[in-house]
Each structure stands twice: as C-alpha cells, then as structure tokens.
Amino acid sequence: MTLTELRYIVTLAHEQHFGRAAERCHVSQPTLSVGVKKLEDELGVLIFERSKSAVRLTPVGEGIVTQAQKVLEQAQGIRELAQAGKNQLAAPLKIGAIYTVGPYLFPHLIPQLHRVAPQMPLYIEENFTHVLRDKLRTGELDAVIIALPFQEADVLTLPLYDEPFYALLPAGHPWTELKSIDSKLLNDKSLLLLGEGHCFRDQVLEACPALRKGGDNNAKHTTVESSSLETIRHMVASGLGVSILPLSAVNSHHYSPGVIEVRPLSAPAPFRTVAIAWRASFPRPKAIEILADSIRLCSVVKPQASNE
Numbered sequence: 001m002t003l004t005e006l007r008y009i010v011t012l013a014h015e016q017h018f019g020r021a022a023e024r025c026h027v028s029q030p031t032l033s034v035g036v037k038k039l040e041d042e043l044g045v046l047i048f049e050r051s052k053s054a055v056r057l058t059p060v061g062e063g064i065v066t067q068a069q070k071v072l073e074q075a076q077g078i079r080e081l082a083q084a085g086k087n088q089l090a091a092p093l094k095i096g097a098i099y100t101v102g103p104y105l106f107p108h109l110i111p112q113l114h115r116v117a118p119q120m121p122l123y124i125e126e127n128f129t130h131v132l133r134d135k136l137r138t139g140e141l142d143a144v145i146i147a148l149p150f151q152e153a154d155v156l157t158l159p160l161y162d163e164p165f166y167a168l169l170p171a172g173h174p175w176t177e178l179k180s181i182d183s184k185l186l187n188d189k190s191l192l193l194l195g196e197g198h199c200f201r202d203q204v205l206e207a208c209p210a211l212r213k214g215g216d217n218n219a220k221h222t223t224v225e226s227s228s229l230e231t232i233r234h235m236v237a238s239g240l241g242v243s244i245l246p247l248s249a250v251n252s253h254h255y256s257p258g259v260i261e262v263r264p265l266s267a268p269a270p271f272r273t274v275a276i277a278w279r280a281s282f283p284r285p286k287a288i289e290i291l292a293d294s295i296r297l298c299s300v301v302k303p304q305a306s307n308e
Contacts, residue, residue, distance in 0.1 A: 001039060001042060001043075003071070003072065003075055004035065005035045005036070005038065005039040006039075006068040006071055006072055007025060007072060008021070008025060008032050008035045008036050008039075009036055009039060009047055009048075009061075009064070009065055009068055010065055010068050010069050010072060010138065011024050011025050012032070012036060012048065012055060013048075013057055013061070013065040014134065014138065016054060016055050016056065017055060018032060018033055018055065036048065043064070045058075045060050045061075045064075046058050046060075046061065047060070047061035047064055047065070048061055049061075069137075069138065072138075072139060073139050073279070073281060074281070076139050077281065077282075077283040080283050080284060081283050087119070088283075088284040088285070088286040088287050089117040089119055089120045089286060089287055089290060090119045090120065091119075091120065091284075092120065092121050092122065092123050093120055093121075093122055093123070093142050093143070093284075093287050093291065094122075094123040094125075094140070094141045094142045094143075095122050095123065095124055095125070095141065095142065095143055095144070095145065095291070096124075096125045096126070096127060096132040096135060096136070096141040096143070096144040096145070097124070097125075097126055097132075097144065097145040097146075098126070098127070098128065098129055098132065098145070098146055098147065098198075098199060098200075099126050099127070099128070099198060099228065099229075100147075100194070100198065100199075100200040100229055100246060100249070101145050101146075101147070101246075101248070101274060102124070102126040102145070103126070103229075103230070103249075103252070104246075104248040104249050104252050105145065105248065105295065105298060106124060108298035109294055109295055109298050110122065112294045112297055112298055113290070113291065113294045116290055116293075116294060117287075117290050117294075120287060120290075125141065128197045128198065128199075129146050129147075129150070129199050130197075132144040132146060133150075133152055136152070136155065136277065136278070136279065137152065137155075137279075139279075142278060142279075142282060142284070142287070142288075143276055143277065143278040143282070143288055143291065144276070144277050144278075145160075145274065145275070145276055145277075145295070146199075146274070146275060146276075146277060147199050147200070147203065147272045147273065147274055147275070148272075148273040148274075148275050150275065150277055152277070154279060154280050154281065155277050155278065155279055155280065156277065156278055156279075156280050157275045157276070157277045158275055158276050158277075158288075158292055159273050159274075159275045160273075160274050160275055160276055160292060160295050160296060161273075161274055161295075161296065162271050162272070162273050162274075163246045163247050163248060163271055163272050163273075163274055164246075164247050164264070164265070164269045164270070164271040165203075165204070165207060165244050165245065165246060165247070165265055165269065165270045165271060165272075166244070166245055166246075166247055166250050166262050166263065166264055166265065167181040167186075167242060167243075167244060167262065167263045167264070167265060168232075168233065168236050168242060168243045168244070168245050168250075168260060168261075168262055169236065169242050169260065169261045169262070169263065170236055170237060170238070170239045170240075170242070170259075170260060170261070171258050171259055171260060171261055173242065173261065175242070175263065176261045176263070178263060179263070179264075180263055180264045180265060180266045180267075181263050181264070181265050181266060182265075182266045183207055183208050183265055183266070183270070184208075186208050186242070186244075190240065190241030190242065191208075191241060191242060191243065191244075192232045192235055192236060192240065192241045192242070192243040193205075193232075193243070194227070194228075194229070194232070195227055200229075200246065200272070203270070203272050204244045204270075206270070207244070207265075207270035229245060229249050230253075232245075233245075233249075233253055233255075233260070236260055237255055237259050237260050244265075245262075246272065250262050276288070276291065276292050276295070
C-alpha cells in the first residue's frame with residue numbers, strides 16, 4: 001500500500017470517472033486503473049463497483065476512502081512541517097475564495113500580506129463554495145474565504161468582517177432621487193442576479209423574499225442571470241436594470257462619474273459575514289493567523305461615502 005495508491009482511490013471516489021481521476025492525478029488512465037486494482041487485490045476487497053456508465057464506492061470502500069483521505073492529509077502535514085521548518089511563514093499558502101470576494105479582496109490583501117510575510121506567496125483559486133469545500137477537505141487548498149454559514153467536519157471558521165449590500169443603479173434611474181432603497185421595491189423591477197451556484201445570489205434572494213419561487217405570484221419582476229458581478233455592473237451601466245452588490249465591489253470599477261449610481265438599502269440593511277475556514281489539523285496555524293489579520297487590515301468594507 002502506497003500513498004500514491006491512496007491518492008488514486010480518493011481522487012477516483014471524488015470524480016467517479018477513471019479518465020478524469022487520472023487527469024487530476026497527472027497519470028494515464030491505465031496507470032491509475034492498475035494502481036486501484038493492485039490496492040484492492042492487496043486488501044482483498046472491492047473498493048469500487050464498476051459499470052460502463054459509472055464508478056461507485058462499495059460500502060466497505062466508503063470507509064477505506066475516508067481513512068485514506070486522513071492518511072493523505074497527515075502525510076501532507078509531514079511534508080509541510082519539513083518544508084517550513086521552524087518558520088511557518090516560509091512556504092506558499094494555497095488560498096481559495098468565492099467569486100464575489102476574491103476579485104475585490106486580493107488586490108488589497110496581497111500587498112499587505114507581502115509586507116508581513118514576504119516568504120509566503122499565495123497560490124490563489126476562485127470558485128464556488130461547494131468546490132472550495134471539496135478542495136479544502138482533500139488538502140488541495142489550505143484555507144478558503146467564504147460567506148457564512150459554512151459547516152464542515154474537522155474544519156474551523158473565523159468570521160472576518162460583515163459586509164452590507166448596496167443597490168446599483170444606472171444614472172438617471174428614478175431611484176437615484178432616493179437616499180436609500182427599500183428592498184421591497186426590487187420586487188417590481190428588473191433585477192440582475194448572479195447565476196445558480198453563487199451563494200451571493202442566495203443571499204440577495206433571502207434579502208428580497210418575494211423574488212423567490214413561491215413568493216408573490218403577482219410580482220412582475222424579471223431576473224437576468226449573469227456569471228460575474230462585473231458583467232452585471234456592465235449591464236446596469238447600459239440601462240438594462242438594477243442589481244445588488246456587496247460593499248467591497250461597489251467602487252471597484254473604471255466607469256466615469258455619471259454612468260452608474262450606488263445607494264444603500266434601507267434599514268435593516270441586509271449583509272453577509274465573510275469568514276476564513278481551514279482544517280483543524282492544518283500544521284501552520286501561524287500562517288492562518290497572519291492571513292486573517294492581513295484581511296482585517298485591508299479595509300475592503302469601508303463605508304460608502306454619501307452621494308449628497
């Protein structure tokens with residue numbers, strides 16, 4: 001039994017496809033297949049049930065893969081301890097962030113972190129919460145920056161900051177005459193939303209209950225889904241509709257004054273809590289501490305200046 005074989009079965013269990021698992025392990029499909037079969041022969045049990053259309057874990061395979069994942073994590077911990085030596089800030093840190101946080105946080109975070117931990121460069125990935133969760137669990141990422149709630153076994157979370165939501169309007173929109181926007185107004189207007197899978201979409205819908213399925217059947221709103229906040233900003237600027245942004249994204253644009261307008265939502269204004277999550281067994285707690293402190297110092301949620 002080798003760590004390589006354990007990595008094969010953990011990856012195959014996740015992908016449920018020999019070709020994709022082999023690609024992720026950077027080996028040929030026959031090599032991965034032989035490695036999996038060799039481990040099954042050694043253990044004397046079938047870890048996977050194979051068919052032409054699917055690869056599934058057997059009941060005993062589920063327990064084996066769970067234990068294999070723990071072994072791989074412990075082995076990675078040994079490597080990182082050896083690499084970092086006495087200095088936990090002397091090796092790269094693998095960070096993931098949700099799409100609606102990363103683009104607005106990283107330009108502030110990286111210079112700040114470089115000042116306090118110059119020997120700790122960041123490997124960065126932006127993705128959906130469920131993908132970041134999987135990669136954190138398997139050790140592909142060391143920590144992830146997400147919005148609460150976020151619950152995972154053997155994972156610690158630390159709230160970093162609360163971020164209010166703001167309304168984004170095209171210049172000349174009637175609502176620009178208002179000092180704040182009541183979320184109830186959004187029910188009868190064209191609201192531009194992120195697509196399925198974005199947790200920020202769910203948080204906006206939670207703030208505007210009548211937008212959800214099963215709400216007011218007489219509501220005449222129209223939703224236009226997009227894949228990024230920046231695409232939504234462009235559509236708002238063109239006059240297609242209005243949208244909701246987290247505060248950190250409000251001023252992150254290159255439009256000249258007079259193209260788009262921003263207004264706060266009326267009290268009680270909805271907000272999200274951005275947090276950092278990491279495995280409880282991660283062997284570099286000092287790196288997590290420095291990362292969290294640096295994020296707090298970035299001031300990405302500085303209150304929006306009044307437009308008056």
